[in-house]
Structure formats: C-alpha cells, structure tokens
Amino acid sequence: MITLEDLTEIAAKEQETRSAADHHVHVCVAASCLSLKSDLVKESLEKEVKQNGLAGKVAVKGVGCMGLCMAGPLVTVGDGVLYQNVTPEDGIDIVKGLAEGARPISRLEGDSKAPFFTKQVKVVLENCGKIDPERVEDYIAADGYRALLETLENKTPVDVCHEIQKSGLRGRGGGGYPTGLKWSTVLKSTGARKYVICNADEGDPGAFMDRSLLESDPHRVIEGMAIGAYAVGASHGYLYVRAEYPLAVKRLKAAIKQAERLGLLGTNIHGTPFSFTVDVRLGAGAFVCGEETALIASIEGGRGTPRPRPPYPAEEGLWGYPTLINNVETFANIAPILRNGGAWFASLGTAKSKGTKVFALAGRVRNTGLIEVPMGMPLREIIEDIGGGVPDGRTFKAVQTGGPSGGCIPAPLLDMPVDYESLAQAGSMMGSGGMIVMDDSSCMPDVAKFFMEFCRTESCGKCTPCRVGTVHMHQILQKICSGRATEADLALLLDLCDVVKNTSLCGLGQTSPNPVLSTLRYFKDEYTRHVIDKKCGASVCKIRKDEEVHG
Amino acid sequence: MITGPRIKTLTIDDKPVGAREDETILTIARENGIRIPTLCHLEGLTPIGGCRLCLVEVKGIARPVAACVTSVQEGMEVTTDSPRLTQYRRMVLELLFSERNHVCSVCVSNGGCDLQDLAQEFGLTHLTVPYQYPRHKVDASHPWFTLDHNRCILCTRCVRVCDEIEGAHTWDLFGRGMQARVITDLNQPWGSSQTCTGCGKCVHVCPTGALSEKGKSVREMRKSREFLPYLRLMRQGRQV
Numbered sequence: 001m002i003t004l005e006d007l008t009e010i011a012a013k014e015q016e017t018r019s020a021a022d023h024h025v026h027v028c029v030a031a032s033c034l035s036l037k038s039d040l041v042k043e044s045l046e047k048e049v050k051q052n053g054l055a056g057k058v059a060v061k062g063v064g065c066m067g068l069c070m071a072g073p074l075v076t077v078g079d080g081v082l083y084q085n086v087t088p089e090d091g092i093d094i095v096k097g098l099a100e101g102a103r104p105i106s107r108l109e110g111d112s113k114a115p116f117f118t119k120q121v122k123v124v125l126e127n128c129g130k131i132d133p134e135r136v137e138d139y140i141a142a143d144g145y146r147a148l149l150e151t152l153e154n155k156t157p158v159d160v161c162h163e164i165q166k167s168g169l170r171g172r173g174g175g176g177y178p179t180g181l182k183w184s185t186v187l188k189s190t191g192a193r194k195y196v197i198c199n200a201d202e203g204d205p206g207a208f209m210d211r212s213l214l215e216s217d218p219h220r221v222i223e224g225m226a227i228g229a230y231a232v233g234a235s236h237g238y239l240y241v242r243a244e245y246p247l248a249v250k251r252l253k254a255a256i257k258q259a260e261r262l263g264l265l266g267t268n269i270h271g272t273p274f275s276f277t278v279d280v281r282l283g284a285g286a287f288v289c290g291e292e293t294a295l296i297a298s299i300e301g302g303r304g305t306p307r308p309r310p311p312y313p314a315e316e317g318l319w320g321y322p323t324l325i326n327n328v329e330t331f332a333n334i335a336p337i338l339r340n341g342g343a344w345f346a347s348l349g350t351a352k353s354k355g356t357k358v359f360a361l362a363g364r365v366r367n368t369g370l371i372e373v374p375m376g377m378p379l380r381e382i383i384e385d386i387g388g389g390v391p392d393g394r395t396f397k398a399v400q401t402g403g404p405s406g407g408c409i410p411a412p413l414l415d416m417p418v419d420y421e422s423l424a425q426a427g428s429m430m431g432s433g434g435m436i437v438m439d440d441s442s443c444m445p446d447v448a449k450f451f452m453e454f455c456r457t458e459s460c461g462k463c464t465p466c467r468v469g470t471v472h473m474h475q476i477l478q479k480i481c482s483g484r485a486t487e488a489d490l491a492l493l494l495d496l497c498d499v500v501k502n503t504s505l506c507g508l509g510q511t512s513p514n515p516v517l518s519t520l521r522y523f524k525d526e527y528t529r530h531v532i533d534k535k536c537g538a539s540v541c542k543i544r545k546d547e548e549v550h551g
Numbered sequence: 552m553i554t555g556p557r558i559k560t561l562t563i564d565d566k567p568v569g570a571r572e573d574e575t576i577l578t579i580a581r582e583n584g585i586r587i588p589t590l591c592h593l594e595g596l597t598p599i600g601g602c603r604l605c606l607v608e609v610k611g612i613a614r615p616v617a618a619c620v621t622s623v624q625e626g627m628e629v630t631t632d633s634p635r636l637t638q639y640r641r642m643v644l645e646l647l648f649s650e651r652n653h654v655c656s657v658c659v660s661n662g663g664c665d666l667q668d669l670a671q672e673f674g675l676t677h678l679t680v681p682y683q684y685p686r687h688k689v690d691a692s693h694p695w696f697t698l699d700h701n702r703c704i705l706c707t708r709c710v711r712v713c714d715e716i717e718g719a720h721t722w723d724l725f726g727r728g729m730q731a732r733v734i735t736d737l738n739q740p741w742g743s744s745q746t747c748t749g750c751g752k753c754v755h756v757c758p759t760g761a762l763s764e765k766g767k768s769v770r771e772m773r774k775s776r777e778f779l780p781y782l783r784l785m786r787q788g789r790q791v
C-alpha cells in the first residue's frame with residue numbers, strides 16, 4: 001500500500017540526487033523537438049558530460065514540451081538559460097561552457113525573459129519542460145499523486161464533485177460543459193458498473209495540445225482520471241488515443257505500468273476500497289471518433305459513428321453503463337484544483353470561463369508553439385505579445401479558432417477576451433485550442449474551402465445533411481474560388497449552411513458551416529469579389545482566364 | 552407503487568396526448584393519426600435517426616429533433632409541420648436524390664418506392680443542388696437478388712434487419728462520408744457470402760430499388776414487409 005509518506009520519501013530522494021549536481025541541463029524530447037533530432041542532442045550532451053569527467057556534476061534530463069516549438073530543439077540550463085535550434089555538435093560547446101564555470105553560449109541563447117514566456121500562466125503545463133515524462137519519481141517530486149492520495153484519505157466523492165464545481169472548470173474538449181456538473185451527474189447515475197474515458201483523439205487540423213501534454217506529463221492525466229473515477233464511482237478507465245501519436249501511447253503505457261508498480265493504480269489503492277485500472281485504446285484517426293458517442297462505439301469494437309443524444313454517456317455510455325468522458329486537458333486540470341482548492345482555480349480567468357487554456361499557436365506569427373494563458377486574455381495580447389505579431393512586414397487579417405467547427409475572427413475584434421462566450425458570440429468557438437493566425441496573404445473563401453473539404457472527408461456518412469450537404473458546400477466553395485460561381489450559388493450555399501447546421505445528427509455536421517458563416521460575416525466583400533469581379537484579392541485562388549473575360 | 556414505465560402527457564401539434572415514458576415522439580404521433588415523414592425508420596428495427604426526415608420542432612430546443620429517436624417528456628410541445636420543417640425535409644430529399652443515380656423511369660421499384668413517394672408528397676419536380684452522377688457498381692452475383700448501389704440511400708435498413716431479425720449480420724457499412732456504401736461480409740460479392748441465408752428480408756425492407764429480386768423488370772418490384780411486425784410480435788410473445 002502506498003502512503004503519503006512514501007510519496008514524500010520518493011520526492012526527497014529525487015531532490016537529493018538532484019542537488020548533488022551543480023548544473024541541470026534539460027533537453028526537450030517531445031514530438032516536435034524529437035523530429036528535429038533532440039534525442040541526438042541529448043546523447044551528445046550525455047557523452048560530453050562523461051568525457052569531460054562531469055558525471056554527477058552536470059545532470060542531463062529529457063523533458064517534455066517547452067512551448068517554443070518553432071525554435072527547437074530546445075535546451076535549458078538551470079533556471080535562466082535557454083538554448084534554441086541546438087544541434088548535436090553544439091553539445092560540445094554547451095558542456096565545455098559548463099565546465100568552465102557556467103559560461104552561457106551566446107550564439108545559441110534565446111531570450112527566456114521574452115513575453116512569450118513571461119505572459120503565460122502555467123497550470124496544465126506546469127511540469128512540461130521540467131520533469132522527465134518517463135519517470136514517475138520525477139512527477140512525484142513535483143507533488144504528483146499527492147492530490148489523489150489526499151482525496152482518497154479525506155474527501156467523499158460528493159466532496160470532490162463539489163470542489164470541481166466550485167472551481168468552475170469547464171470541458172476543454174470543445175463544448176465547454178461544466179465538468180463538476182458532469183461528474184455529479186455520473187455519480188448520481190445508477191449502474192452495476194461505471195467507466196471513465198479520457199478523450200485523446202485530438203483530430204482538429206493543426207492542434208497538438210493534448211499530444212504535447214500526454215508526451216510531456218502523462219502521469220498528470222492518469223492522476224486526473226483516477227480522481228474522476230473515485231468521484232463518480234468507476235473502477236475502470238480507457239484512454240482513447242489516436243494511433244498517429246505513437247510517442248504519447250508509448251509514454252502513457254509506460255506511465256500506467258509505473259503507477260501500477262507503485263500501487264497508484266490497481267486494487268485497493270492507498271488501502272481504501274477504491275480500485276482503478278486504465279487501458280489504452282487506439283483510434284484509427286477518424287476525426288468523428290473524437291465525438292463522444294462515436295468514440296464509445298469505437299471502444300466497443302463497432303463502427304465509429306455517433307448516435308443521437310440523449311441518452312448522454314453520463315447515463316448510458318460504454319457498454320450501456322454510466323460513463324464519464326472528459327478531454328485530456330480537462331483531466332490535467334484536476335490534480336492542481338484539488339491540491340490548491342477550487343477557489344484558487346476560480347480566481348483565474350473570467351466570470352464564466354475559469355482557469356487557463358492551452359493553445360497551439362500556429363500560422364503567420366513569429367512564435368509558433370504551445371502556449372497556456374489565463375482565460376480572458378485579449379486575443380491581441382496572445383498574438384502580438386506572446387506570438388510576437390505577424391512577421392515579414394505583412395498585416396494581420398484574421399485568427400481562426402475552434403478548428404473545422406470554429407470561425408475566423410477579424411482584426412477589429414482583436415481586443416476581445418478569449419473565453420467560451422466571447423468566442424461563440426463572435427461566431428467562432430473555443431474548440432480544443434487550435435489557433436491559426438492569418439495575414440493578408442490568406443484568402444478567406446479559400447480558408448473556408450479548406451475546412452469544408454476537411455468536414456466532407458471526415459463526415460461519417462450516417463446522416464444525410466452532413467454526408468451530402470458538405471459535398472455540395474465544398475463544390476460551391478470550389479466554384480467561388482475558381483471564379484465560376486454566381487450569386488445564385490452563394491444563395492444556395494447559405495441555404496445549405498442553414499440545413500446542415502440545423503438538421504445534422506452530431507456536432508461535426510452541425511458546426512461544419514461555421515467557417516463559411518464566419519468568413520461570410522466578416523469578409524463578405526472577399527466573396528463578392530470572387531463572385532462578381534472574378535478576382536482574388538490575396539492572389540491565392542486561380543481564377544480561370546476565360547471566365548474572367550465573361551465576368 | 553408504480554413498477555412499469557411512467558405515463559407522460561404532452562402535445563403534438565396542439566393535440567394533448569398521453570404516452571409511456573419509453574415511447575418516442577414518432578410512435579405517439581402515429582398512434583394519434585399524425586403523420587411524420589420517415590425514410591430510414593421502419594417499425595420493428597432499431598431507430599437510428601439517420602435520414603433526418605422525421606425532424607420535428609420541440610418548444611425550447613433550438614434545433615429540430617429526430618422524432619424516431621426522441622423519447623417523450625412531460626409537458627413537451629411538439630410541432631410536426633411548419634414552413635421551416637418542410638424546407639428542411641425538402642432539402643434532405645434533394646440531397647438524397649442528388650447523391651446517387653435515381654432514375655425512376657428505368658427502376659424496378661418505380662411506383663413502389665418510399666423515396667419516390669416522398670418526392671411526390673413534397674412536390675419535388677427538380678433539384679436546386681447539382682446531381683453528382685457518381686459511378687457505382689451493381690452486384691448481381693447472388694442467385695436470387697441484385698444490389699444496385701446507384702439506388703442506395705444508406706438508410707441501413709438492410710444492415711439492421713439482417714443483424715437484428717435474421718441474425719446473420721451479412722450486411723455492414725464500408726467507407727465514410729459520401730464514399731460510404733453497404734457491403735456483404737467483408738466486402739465480398741454477395742453471391743459468395745458465407746453468412747447470407749438467402750431469406751430476402753433485406754430486399755423487402757429496402758425503401759428503394761437498391762435491393763431487388765432477380766427477374767423483376769421496370770416497375771415490377773414490390774416490397775412486402777408484413778413479416779416484420781409479425782416476427783416482432785412473436786418475439787415479444789416469447790419474452791413475456
């Protein structure tokens with residue numbers, strides 16, 4: 001049986017080995033940096049340390065994502081020094097610098113005091129870039145699993161649900177449903193068994209928040225699931241991860257094994273009647289399998305298609321039993337909430353959107369990567385301060401949030417706070433956290449076309465409006481972008497948007513017109529230019545010459 | 552002490568009606584002589600809410616809901632007919648007609664087709680969306696039946712009747728979006744199917760000419776579905 005004292009002991013031992021070293025070198029080994037061969041950087045650093053007789057003095061550690069993915073591979077030394085674009089050869093200089101008394105290598109140095117780092121508030125990502133995702137001891141040294149054991153010791157399931165309700169946490173998978181409310185519903189539901197599912201299907205194009213989190217801090221998600229299981233009365237859980245995330249899967253499986261070994265998962269955890277085990281299930285990479293009922297069908301071994309709700313999974317989920325299903329980031333928020341209290345979490349963010357949100361910042365900004373900001377931060381601050389603004393002297397045009405279900409927010413609305421309500425009001429949505437910045441080289445009908453093509457190919461085909469409607473909408477957008485569309489086509493596009501939005505069975509179809517509707521709302525003139533003048537302002541679309549003459 | 556399902560009262564098109572809590576809006580509407588158009592639904596098979604023709608408006612819910620899969624609730628106010636619903640249903644029909652090659656004049660089911668009946672009911676004389684004219688195959692490998700993908704509307708009635716009533720599960724779906732199509736066994740020709748019992752239930756529940764009996768010419772295929780309520784009653788009888 002594992003106790004809080006055991007955790008303290010493990011943490012103390014970790015601390016001891018750590019303080020034995022004079023210098024701590026962290027190398028990012030999450031997917032983005034790994035793809036730039038950060039594993040070789042780590043190897044080279046380790047080799048240099050050995051060759052220079054610094055073993056024990058300089059500790060080299062692989063850690064999770066540090067956020068500034070565009071400048072990878074990233075290496076930090078101590079608290080203040082950040083090295084960017086590090087190559088294996090640079091390992092020689094870095095270690096030599098350390099041998100000569102912590103001399104920083106200025107040619108590699110990035111600004112760790114830049115707004116990109118200082119403006120962020122890390123709750124979910126607090127351990128990312130700091131701990132070794134492959135060692136449970138490192139997570140425990142960062143207060144890991146303390147929340148779980150303390151909860152088992154001192155709180156009833158009802159207490160946990162109340163605490164989460166008090167925190168104001170809302171689902172990070174897109175819908176923003178109050179998490180505490182969901183938990184109490186599952187707790188109230190009766191069933192011979194209950195299940196907990198973590199939704200790590202993350203299918204939005206360009207989004208990699210959940211992936212980074214799982215690769216950088218897998219234990220935090222497992223701890224959140226275990227607390228959730230205790231709160232709703234479940235004893236088994238599934239982590240549904242897309243198969244395109246092999247590193248996340250590998251680290252999760254390793255993490256589950258480690259947690260089992262320590263008795264943090266298994267039967268009678270911490271000597272209580274509470275038992276919990278977790279299995280990983282792989283998704284074959286269909287976007288629609290992120291929809292909760294399709295995901296459940298997929299785990300059951302069926303075709304991954306949504307079914308009508310109600311009944312919601314909270315009442316009738318996996319194998320017909322009450323099921324709690326939450327997003328990766330939602331679960332990652334649980335341990336800190338229980339450690340610091342719901343009131344602490346509720347003090348972050350806005351009136352209705354509490355806490356922080358992780359975004360995958362991409363597109364036409366200087367700093368692309370993974371960021372975490374308090375809810376309510378104005379878009380402008382995210383894009384201009386953290387993102388460093390639009391590069392190459394171009395001008396900002398719009399920012400796309402919410403992926404294929406979201407919309408484009410234009411420059412005049414940049415001072416809008418980022419929260420669930422404001423984004424929805426602007427015709428977009430929070431979504432899972434993709435944020436794509438576009439400058440004047442983007443053509444908005446072309447952007448709408450891109451997302452519609454995505455929905456068209458990802459539609460499961462179960463219901464008529466989405467299956468066929470997205471095909472027609474995509475064809476009209478193709479016509480618009482090639483200068484062959486008429487005003488009648490534009491009117492038909494609007495009719496189709498209305499039908500598909502209001503009659504589709506699941507969220508995929510219901511939200512698929514959003515990119516069209518939001519670009520039509522803010523960039524109507526671009527559509528009319530394509531349709532009437534047969535011109536693309538951004539010179540993205542290839543307008544057919546002969547049509548141009550007719551137009 | 553009440554042990555069975557509770558009774559709810561609601562209104563459908565302003566008519567007060569009573570229903571067991573486990574019944575759907577569609578069941579109750581039909582019981583009370585109120586017609587709601589359907590296509591993928593068939594009494595006796597598990598409803599899936601796929602075709603979206605049975606959409607009705609419920610006061611307080613922004614989006615219309617599918618009557619075949621929505622359970623009644625106390626005080627619900629349901630509207631089954633409105634200009635908005637008619638427009639949506641028409642468009643759904645148009646989308647179905649545009650999706651494959653429904654050429655009634657050369658179809659075995661001409662005059663006996665659920666899709667054609669609905670088109671007539673809604674006065675669908677032409678489409679506002681363009682025809683897709685996809686290339687689809689015909690599987691005539693089965694000794695008694697033919698599968699013509701050109702007429703299929705993916706209602707999955709065949710899949711469900713084969714699985715739920717015949718218990719063979721010969722049919723399933725393959726692919727997604729508009730690429731989806733029905734398959735037999737693991738996408739093998741129907742004639743070589745190891746599981747098909749040749750009962751023909753799929754053919755008779757099929758709403759269009761996608762599944763037909765061999766030897767039938769244009770306008771000659773007529774479907775008879777009396778077996779379904781009969782088999783269902785027999786089963787219920789056994790369960791009591």
Ligand SMILES: Cc1cc2nc3c(=O)[nH]c(=O)nc-3n(C[C@H](O)[C@H](O)[C@H](O)COP(=O)(O)O)c2cc1C
Pocket residue numbers: 170171172173174175176177179199200201202203204287288289290291292293325326327328330432506507508
């Ligand atoms: C088409 C579609 C795709 C979705 N994909 C995801 C996904 O990749 N990850 C996710 O967490 N939720 C996704 N969702 C939302 C889930 O259905 C569900 O609401 C969510 O997992 C609930 O968790 P939360 O309350 O923590 O947000 C998707 C929904 C739809 C309609």
Ligand code: SF4
Pocket residue numbers: 288305306458459460461462463464466467504505506507508509510
């Ligand atoms: S809306 Fe699209 S994805 Fe959802 S059930 Fe219908 S066809 Fe499938």
